[in-house]
Structure formats: structure tokens, C-alpha cells
Amino acid sequence: MEVFKQLKEYYWSEKRFMYASILSLMTATALGLVYPNLLRYLIDHVIAKQQFAEVPYLALVVVGIITCKALFQYLHGFFSGRLGNQTAYNLRNALYKKLQYLSFQYYDKARTGDLMSRLTADLQAVRDFIGFGFVQILNVFMMFTFGAIMMLTINWKLTLITMVSMPFLVFTAVRFEGKIHPAFRSVRKSMSNMTTSVQENITGVRTVKSFAREPYEIEKFSERNEDYKMNNVTTSGIWAKYFPLMELFANLSVVILLATGGWMVIQKTLTLGELVAFFSLMWYIIGPMWQIGFHINNFTQSKAAGERLLEILHQYIHVKDKDTAVSLQANEVQGHIKFEKVSFAYPDQKSALQDFQLDAPAGSVIGLLGGTGSGKSTVIQLLLRAYNIKEGSIKLDGRDIRDIKLESLREHMSIVFQETFLFSSSILNNIAYGVRNVSMEQIIQAARLAKAHEFIMEMPLGYETIVGERGMGLSGGQKQRIAIARALLKNPKILILDDATSAVDMETEHEIQLGFQELMKGRTTFIIAHRISSLKHADEIVVLDKGIVVQRGTHQQLMKQPGRYLETYKIQFADQPITSEDQGELNQTPQAPDEAEAFIQTAVAGSDNGGYKL
Ligand SMILES: Nc1ncnc2c1ncn2[C@@H]1O[C@H](COP(=O)(O)OP(=O)(O)OP(=O)(O)O)[C@@H](O)[C@H]1O
Numbered sequence: 001m002e003v004f005k006q007l008k009e010y011y012w013s014e015k016r017f018m019y020a021s022i023l024s025l026m027t028a029t030a031l032g033l034v035y036p037n038l039l040r041y042l043i044d045h046v047i048a049k050q051q052f053a054e055v056p057y058l059a060l061v062v063v064g065i066i067t068c069k070a071l072f073q074y075l076h077g078f079f080s081g082r083l084g085n086q087t088a089y090n091l092r093n094a095l096y097k098k099l100q101y102l103s104f105q106y107y108d109k110a111r112t113g114d115l116m117s118r119l120t121a122d123l124q125a126v127r128d129f130i131g132f133g134f135v136q137i138l139n140v141f142m143m144f145t146f147g148a149i150m151m152l153t154i155n156w157k158l159t160l161i162t163m164v165s166m167p168f169l170v171f172t173a174v175r176f177e178g179k180i181h182p183a184f185r186s187v188r189k190s191m192s193n194m195t196t197s198v199q200e201n202i203t204g205v206r207t208v209k210s211f212a213r214e215p216y217e218i219e220k221f222s223e224r225n226e227d228y229k230m231n232n233v234t235t236s237g238i239w240a241k242y243f244p245l246m247e248l249f250a251n252l253s254v255v256i257l258l259a260t261g262g263w264m265v266i267q268k269t270l271t272l273g274e275l276v277a278f279f280s281l282m283w284y285i286i287g288p289m290w291q292i293g294f295h296i297n298n299f300t301q302s303k304a305a306g307e308r309l310l311e312i313l314h315q316y317i318h319v320k321d322k323d324t325a326v327s328l329q330a331n332e333v334q335g336h337i338k339f340e341k342v343s344f345a346y347p348d349q350k351s352a353l354q355d356f357q358l359d360a361p362a363g364s365v366i367g368l369l370g371g372t373g374s375g376k377s378t379v380i381q382l383l384l385r386a387y388n389i390k391e392g393s394i395k396l397d398g399r400d401i402r403d404i405k406l407e408s409l410r411e412h413m414s415i416v417f418q419e420t421f422l423f424s425s426s427i428l429n430n431i432a433y434g435v436r437n438v439s440m441e442q443i444i445q446a447a448r449l450a451k452a453h454e455f456i457m458e459m460p461l462g463y464e465t466i467v468g469e470r471g472m473g474l475s476g477g478q479k480q481r482i483a484i485a486r487a488l489l490k491n492p493k494i495l496i497l498d499d500a501t502s503a504v505d506m507e508t509e510h511e512i513q514l515g516f517q518e519l520m521k522g523r524t525t526f527i528i529a530h531r532i533s534s535l536k537h538a539d540e541i542v543v544l545d546k547g548i549v550v551q552r553g554t555h556q557q558l559m560k561q562p563g564r565y566l567e568t569y570k571i572q573f574a575d576q577p578i579t580s581e582d583q584g585e586l587n588q589t590p591q592a593p594d595e596a597e598a599f600i601q602t603a604v605a606g607s608d609n610g611g612y613k614l
Helices: 002-006 009-034 034-046 052-101 104-110 114-153 156-203 205-210 213-268 272-314 377-382 406-411 426-430 440-449 453-457 475-490 505-521 555-559 563-572 579-586 593-605
Strands: 339-345 350-359 364-370 391-396 413-416 493-499 524-528 540-545 548-553
Touching: 002 009, 002 272, 009 034, 009 052, 009 114, 034 114, 034 272, 052 272, 104 548, 114 156, 114 272, 156 205, 156 213, 156 272, 213 272, 272 377, 339 377, 339 555, 350 377, 350 540, 350 548, 364 377, 364 563, 377 493, 391 453, 406 413, 413 475, 426 440, 426 475, 440 453, 453 579, 475 493, 540 555, 540 563, 548 555, 548 563, 555 563
Parallel strands: 364 524, 364 540, 413 493, 493 524
Antiparallel strands: 339 350, 339 391, 540 548
């Protein structure tokens, strides 16, 4: 019951429905107990004493009782439904809220399919138990107690004799619970594995098809399906073993009753009416006992499901606000960013950034260059406070970002990611995402700056065009331009472009960057790019390799030093005429051709420096 104790806050507010449901079911159950007594009366008083005139009245009483019982059963269903649905609603909201605030660290490992199965199947199991299962179990106890009391009042000796096999029934039921619970946990786990597989397959269908990996995917799914099937087979095996045993003990009680009760009737220590009443009361007790397996099954399923929900609800949020954290007003943010001796490693990974230092005055443009996995995106992630740093500090206008409310910190930043995500909504809503009270003119202005307006207008519904899941129907470059417009519309103090123009052609990139130059004015901008052309106007360019800063300076300064930057420049501009501006710098550069050549070769061969993206 510990699981349900921990889930209490989600259903206890609806306790009025629970009480109403229990009360309705108790009344319906109590009314059901009238039958055996009517039977006893019918046999001992009406039939035995031939008082047949009472039959119509008895029939009327039966009709009345049936009607009332049906009414209370309806009320029980109604209140239970309300209780279950309201609980599910509360839980769904709480889970969704938690998922919103869970940190990047959680999502690095989370599997979408698994989360989806928790939010649907597991939630449903908890809903069913809290709504119906719990009251039904209570009803089993009530039926047993009421039935036993009535039997005891009729004949206590016969009651005790017939109850002799009940402890065995209860013992078997408890053992059954112990076995079936872990089995159900495995079923749910394999179910979520299967859902994950389906979800990943559908999301990655293009990759699967382009690599012609359908047979492999079918086999992979088949393995998980097999696992799910086997877990269900094991569960059914437990069920098949215990259920007949429970049935046997239940039927044993009936046999004992018929033998002993029949003998008592012959001995005239029990009337025939009492035996018949006893018999139907016996079923009244056995019925719920019989169902106890089903209820236990329900209970264990929902307990396993509840555990999985609690796992999310109790999940530790790594990045959260301090009690003393402050909110920043828009007008007080300048955008001065300072990284002081920041070292960072992702959980269970080797260092991603070492002793990183950076001073980006308000309004400056910082370029980050480096090979794959060199730590460029990590710098940005840390600035966004996607992860907590353990060494060093990051300051915004002299204030440690850990002392600023997360929402407030991120409100002043706009980021365009390498991978664009568009919501299944109109282009308009996608651009306006993250900004409140924005006019159509502002949206169009942002789209124009991102060079997106023209292609949007060419679409049949223009800004109202719905872009499907993951922005299907748009090219990579178009999606990226929408994402850029979205970032620009936010009018942030800090603008981050994480390889934002990687999916557009050189010409469009150039055009967008012209727009950026206008836009960067008054904002601190971080540009991660693999093309030197995107970075050359930066106030400071930081070259990273394996998390370490290997070079830093302006384009002009870096062009004068032998090193990674110059080598990258040479590779990128190998086929293009060098601009007069750069030519001058190159002439002064202490050339290191061998080193440059060696670098080109390493880059092309993609050696352990990860290979520069060229
Ligand atoms: N979420 C993560 N969990 C664990 N390790 C990570 C995570 N993100 C990045 N890393 C690791 O940290 C290192 C730096 O990665 P980062 O993404 O910062 O590189 P990058 O320079 O941006 O690369 P790219 O140009 O390919 O985007 C890499 O070794 C990478 O494998």
C-alpha cells in the first residue's frame, strides 16, 4: 500500500467521490443480503406453512430490493468513474509538469516510448484501481463480514465448520500476490521496451528505409515482442497454477456445507429454509473470495504501474532554482558573459571542457570553432544552465547564473539549435513560440530577417501552413530559417547560434548573416560554426580541441598565427580566391606548411581529433 500512500495527494482531494462510491456499494451489498433471508422466509414460513397469499407481497419486496440495488450500483459506478478520472487528470497534469521541469540530464537517458507507456497504460492501471479496484476490494471484505455475521446468527457451528477451508484460500491468495507482482512488473517493462522500439522505428523510418534495414528492425521488434509474450506466458502460468487451487478451496467449503448442513437438516437441528439461506450466503462469501485473485491481479498491476509513475514524480531535478535566486528585469540585463575556469564532464563521461575562460562584454560577438566533440555545444549548454557545473563559475553581468532564476536566465537568451524542432502547428505559431503578445508585423519582420518570408508566402496557406510532426514537408534549410525567425522574434539580450546555418546553402547563409549583423547589434552573440566565413567578424574567436582552448583571438590575429584556425581557413578557402583583406594577413603569417598539410590529412582521415567538419 506504500505506493498508494505516496500517490495520496492525487486522489485524496477527491475523497468525497470515494466516500460516496463506498457508501453506494455498501448499500447495494447490504441489500443483496436480504435475498437469502427472503428465501429462508419463503421456505420456512410461506411454503412449509402454506401461506401462499404472502407470495405477491414477497415478489413486490424482491422487485423493490432489486430496483434499489440497481440504483446504488449505478451510483457506485458513477462516483467511482468520477474518482478514477479526476485522479487520472490530477496525475497526468502532475506528470506532465514534472516532465517539463526535469533537467537535460534526465532526458539524456530517457526513452520516449517508455515515457509514453508510463503516461498511458500505467496511468490507466492506477486510475482503474483507485476508481474501482480499491472499492471492490473493500466490498470483498464487507461481503465477507456481513455474510459471516448473518451465517453466525443462523447457526454458528455450521458457520465455523464451513469456514474451515477459508484460511487455505486466503493463504493461497497471498502467495499468489507475491508471485504475480514481480511478473506483472516484467510485463510492464517489456511492454515499454516494445513501445520504445515502435516509437523509435516510426521516428527514424527514413533512416531505416535508406539503409534498407527493415528486416533488422522487424527482427529487433520480434525479439521484444517475444520477450513481452514470454513475460505474459509466465504470468499466465502463475495464474494457471494458483487459480484452480483457490477454486478448489472455495468449492471445498460448499461441499462441507452441503454434507454437514444436510446432515443437520436430517437431524432437525437446522430447518430447510436455513440450509438454503446458508447455501446462498456461502456463495455470497465465496463469490468475492473467488474474485480475490482478480482483485489481487488488479491491485498488483496498478501497484507496479504506480511505482513507475512515482519514479517520474520522485525523479531528482538536477538543475533548479536556489531559494535566493533572483529574476532579472529586461532593462537591467546588459549581456556581459564571463566563464571563469569552468571544467565540466557529462555524468559518467570523461571531461568535456577544461579550465574554460571567456570574457564576452555586452554586445560582443564570440565565435566558437573546433572539431566534432570538441566542446562547443557544451559551452552553450552550460551558459543555458542545462547542466550544473561543479568547477568554476559562469556570470551574467557579474552575477553567478546559479543565483538567477532559470526561467529568467533563459528568457534573455535565444538559441537556434543545430537540429531544428518544429511543433505540429502553423508556421505562425512556430515562429511566435516563446513570445507573448506579438504582432503579425513583428512576426513578418523576423521571418524577413531570417530569409524565410519569401518561401512562406509561396505556400498555399502562407503563415497558416501547418507543418507536420518534426516539420515534415519543409526542407532542412527552410526549417532552420523558421527556427532563426523564432529566435529573432524573442529579441534576446544573448543570441546563440549553434551551427544554425549548417543546413542552408552558402548564399543563403551569407544573406542570413547580413541580417544577423544588423540583429547582433546590442546583443551578446555566440556563434558556433564550422565555416570560417560565419565567424570571421566575431570580436573573439575561441578554437577548441577536446574541451581545451587551443587558440583565441580575432580573425586577423588568428590568421597571423600558425595553428588550427589558419589551417581550417586554408582548407575551406583552398578553391576560392582569397580576399585582399585576408591576403594581406596571409602574407604576414609565419607559415607552417608542413603542419598545415599534416592537419589537412588528419582532418580528412578523421583521426582522433575527431576530424574538423569542413
Ligand atoms: N548529453 C551528453 N551526454 C554525455 N556526453 C555528451 C553529451 N553531449 C556531449 N557529450 C560529449 O561531450 C563532448 C563535447 O561535446 P559537444 O557536443 O560539446 O561537442 P561539439 O564541439 O559541439 O561537437 P559538434 O560539432 O559535433 O556538435 C563529446 O565528447 C560528446 O560526446
